[in-house]
Amino acid sequence: MNERSLLAVRYLALTALAILCVGPILVMILTSFKTQAQTFTTGLTFFFVPTLENYRDVIFDSSFGRYLVNSLIVGIVATLLTLLLGCMAAYGLARFSFAGRRAVAYATLMLRTVPLAVIAVPVFMIWSDWRLTNSLGGLILLYVAVNLPFTIWLLYGFVLQVPVELEEAAAIDGCRPWKVFLRIILPLIRPGLAAAAIFTFRIAWNEFILALVLTDRSTRTLPVAASLFVTDIGVEWGKLMALASLIALPPLVFTFLAARQVISGLTAGAVKG
Amino acid sequence: MSAGVELIKVSKRFGNNTIVDGIDLDAAAGEFIVLVGASGCGKSTTLRMIAGLEAVSEGRILIGGRDVTVVRPDQRDIAMVFQNYALYPHMSVAENMSFALTLTRTPKDEIARRVGEAARILGIENLLDRKPKALSGGQRQRVAMGRAIVREPSVFLFDEPLSNLDAKLRAQMRVELALLHRRLGKTTIYVTHDQVEAMTLAERIVILDRGVIQQTGTPTEVFNRPRNLFVAGFIGSPAMNLFRGTLAASDTVELPGAGARIRLPQAVNAAAGKPVMLGIRPQGLLLGGADAPLRMQVKVAEFLGTETVLNGVLKGSGEALTASVSGEHGGLAEHEIDLSINPAHVHVFDADTGLNLIGTQSKRDST
Numbered sequence: 001m002n003e004r005s006l007l008a009v010r011y012l013a014l015t016a017l018a019i020l021c022v023g024p025i026l027v028m029i030l031t032s033f034k035t036q037a038q039t040f041t042t043g044l045t046f047f048f049v050p051t052l053e054n055y056r057d058v059i060f061d062s063s064f065g066r067y068l069v070n071s072l073i074v075g076i077v078a079t080l081l082t083l084l085l086g087c088m089a090a091y092g093l094a095r096f097s098f099a100g101r102r103a104v105a106y107a108t109l110m111l112r113t114v115p116l117a118v119i120a121v122p123v124f125m126i127w128s129d130w131r132l133t134n135s136l137g138g139l140i141l142l143y144v145a146v147n148l149p150f151t152i153w154l155l156y157g158f159v160l161q162v163p164v165e166l167e168e169a170a171a172i173d174g175c176r177p178w179k180v181f182l183r184i185i186l187p188l189i190r191p192g193l194a195a196a197a198i199f200t201f202r203i204a205w206n207e208f209i210l211a212l213v214l215t216d217r218s219t220r221t222l223p224v225a226a227s228l229f230v231t232d233i234g235v236e237w238g239k240l241m242a243l244a245s246l247i248a249l250p251p252l253v254f255t256f257l258a259a260r261q262v263i264s265g266l267t268a269g270a271v272k273g
Numbered sequence: 274m275s276a277g278v279e280l281i282k283v284s285k286r287f288g289n290n291t292i293v294d295g296i297d298l299d300a301a302a303g304e305f306i307v308l309v310g311a312s313g314c315g316k317s318t319t320l321r322m323i324a325g326l327e328a329v330s331e332g333r334i335l336i337g338g339r340d341v342t343v344v345r346p347d348q349r350d351i352a353m354v355f356q357n358y359a360l361y362p363h364m365s366v367a368e369n370m371s372f373a374l375t376l377t378r379t380p381k382d383e384i385a386r387r388v389g390e391a392a393r394i395l396g397i398e399n400l401l402d403r404k405p406k407a408l409s410g411g412q413r414q415r416v417a418m419g420r421a422i423v424r425e426p427s428v429f430l431f432d433e434p435l436s437n438l439d440a441k442l443r444a445q446m447r448v449e450l451a452l453l454h455r456r457l458g459k460t461t462i463y464v465t466h467d468q469v470e471a472m473t474l475a476e477r478i479v480i481l482d483r484g485v486i487q488q489t490g491t492p493t494e495v496f497n498r499p500r501n502l503f504v505a506g507f508i509g510s511p512a513m514n515l516f517r518g519t520l521a522a523s524d525t526v527e528l529p530g531a532g533a534r535i536r537l538p539q540a541v542n543a544a545a546g547k548p549v550m551l552g553i554r555p556q557g558l559l560l561g562g563a564d565a566p567l568r569m570q571v572k573v574a575e576f577l578g579t580e581t582v583l584n585g586v587l588k589g590s591g592e593a594l595t596a597s598v599s600g601e602h603g604g605l606a607e608h609e610i611d612l613s614i615n616p617a618h619v620h621v622f623d624a625d626t627g628l629n630l631i632g633t634q635s636k637r638d639s640t
Binding site: 163165166168169170171172173174175179184187188 | 352353362420
């Protein structure tokens with residue numbers, strides 16, 4: 001194969017990949033501007049008379065506000081709690097030697113390998129026992145638990161990159177351990193915190209299965225609300241896609257904001273080399 | 274104010290591993306002490322114990338007469354400059370320097386005065402707004418020293434502060450450090466593996482090996498009267514020549530391999546026939562001379578500008594021999610030459626204990 005055709009194959013493969021990624025999103029957005037009838041008559045074409053009806057119906061639905069607030073509370077609180085606990089756990093694992101440190105570190109990572117769907121049933125039974133179902137608190141608790149392992153591992157790597165001498169210099173300068181953590185470590189692992197925040201927020205915001213199992217009419221989050229458009233008598237495609245498009249927006253905005261913090265090389269200049 | 278530092282039988286152990294073994298050290302207020310030794314000799318650990326970064330396994334540490342053995346680092350009235358500078362990357366130079374003062378809630382104008390003063394002394398006034406990553410190695414080094422100066426501590430601790438700099442900058446910073454010490458007059462404890470730094474900066478040198486102090490003394494003392502074989506081999510560049518021999522008389526050493534008899538500068542108190550190590554500084558060897566006792570096979574001659582370092586072996590015994598002779602003698606490579614000896618550079622050590630049989634120790638030596 002000569003170089004030109006090799007290049008062509010590469011571009012073809014990349015194009016296919018791009019279509020796979022962007023295609024569903026495109027379909028979602030296009031469908032959200034169509035009436036129910038158009039959904040079936042126009043197919044994948046760009047040529048149709050767009051309508052904002054679906055968005056109006058979704059946004060002015062009496063429950064939309066409540067579901068949005070639920071989602072925001074769950075996403076933001078779960079993210080903050082995960083970061084708070086995660087950075088402290090990561091610091092502890094990275095800096096203090098204690099019995100079972102390795103075991104804790106690896107067990108933490110292994111938890112991450114369990115798919116969420118697998119834990120749905122046991123979690124539902126335990127949460128029911130503890131009366132944590134149908135409450136935002138119960139859902140937040142679960143998301144914190146699910147996201148902590150990855151967050152700890154991510155931040156663990158960032159803490160390890162902070163030279164110990166910085167902490168020693170801070171100790172000589174008059175910082176107690178807590179102050180070292182707050183004034184030296186936290187600012188330096190900010191890129192890690194931002195990355196973990198993006199990751200955690202997106203999972204808490206988008207997660208469907210556990211939210212479906214653990215919430216009711218008043219504590220529903222947006223992804224669960226979207227599933228209500230799938231009914232016994234059919235799927236309201238336009239509304240479903242309109243809500244899905246709206247759900248996709250906040251993580252996008254949040255990711256762009258947080259990604260600005262993810263600047264590599266923030267610790268450059270601390271120590272030589 | 275400057276304060277003395279006293280270490281009393283200080284030891285550091287990690288499990289069964291003894292890093293520092295019962296060392297005693299008494300640095301007078303305002304004195305510049307250099308701890309020197311090969312890597313792993315315990316010098317940095319000793320410094321870290323003085324700083325409070327490392328717990329003491331045994332013994333006591335006094336700063337300004339106050340027992341600080343279990344006192345927190347920030348309460349010891351010390352400041353430390355780290356080998357890798359350890360500047361806070363998220364803070365500007367000014368913030369780095371004033372960090373300790375803001376923690377103690379020092380008034381803002383006082384902070385500004387002290388930071389300005391330190392920056393002026395170190396010539397870094399134009400860098401105050403920069404972040405560490407925008408500084409060169411030498412500038413970071415100055416900021417690290419500035420951070421120490423601003424605190425106005427009683428004791429400065431330096432952990433190999435120049436080892437990350439290139440040779441030229443190192444020489445320059447060495448001079449600046451000496452001037453800075455003269456200007457501030459603070460007790461300074463300085464760790465290095467570089468004997469040139471030790472010799473040029475120290476008022477007293479402490480030579481450590483395997484966690485034990487081998488000798489404490491002024492640069493002149495440790496050079497001219499090394500207490501034992503380790504010090505003799507460690508201090509001085511090129512290193513001292515050491516030959517196996519036996520004591521023929523109280524003032525003569527016989528080198529059996531080379532068939533030479535060397536007169537000692539003074540009689541020693543040991544029985545004839547005792548196995549000894551004869552030490553001769555490369556600078557104490559002279560080309561030719563009337564009754565030149567040593568014959569050298571020169572292998573390599575290194576001309577260094579003002580002197581030539583001849584590397585080769587002692588004819589007869591084959592022991593390594595280095596001579597540092599003044600002038601240009603590059604042509605001596607691959608030749609045999611006769612060397613005479615300046616008695617002032619001759620030392621003799623007990624072959625069993627390694628102790629210098631001539632040297633009289635100064636009173637201030639703690640070992």
